[in-house]
Amino acid sequence: MLPQRACQNIVPEPTQSAEIFQRHQIVREFYDEIKHRQELERYCQWYYATAxxxxxxxxxxxxxxxxxxxxxRRRRNNGKFIGKFNHSKFWLNG
Known part of the structure; x- marks a missing residue:
């Protein structure tokens, strides 16, 4: 039979697993934030160049x-607008 200490090294304690998972999540969120900021920066550079x-x-x-x-069809006469929508002044002589 194996001593109890040897079994403890094989199976990690639950708190260690939780800490490892928590650290992994924090690192993952950090890299996701970096990726998001880089994409935003690239988009802003494209937007300003296009503008x-x-x-x-x-x-x-x-x-x-x-x-x-x-x-x-718009016409000008003596600086006044004479166009198709201004029917009273459309004709120059009449």
Whole structure:
């Protein structure tokens, strides 16, 4: 028969198992938090880069000619708007 001390080394005490599991959970949560923060940082960098690109594109578009405006039915006369929705002033001579 084995001495009682030898059996204690084979099967860990319940408190040791609980402590090991608790430490494992803490380490796991820590690494999950690190992963989450890295993903958030990567997303923020992408978002700011995309926003900067969109702002540059908007500034470029604002400097371009408004070709579509040439094809609309709106007309200007003496600085006053004469368009299809302003029926009383639509015709210049009448």
């Amino acid at each position: 900067k690109q969109h702002q540059q594109e908007l500034q470029k578009m604002q400097g371009d000619l408004n070709i579509l405006g040439w094809f609309t």
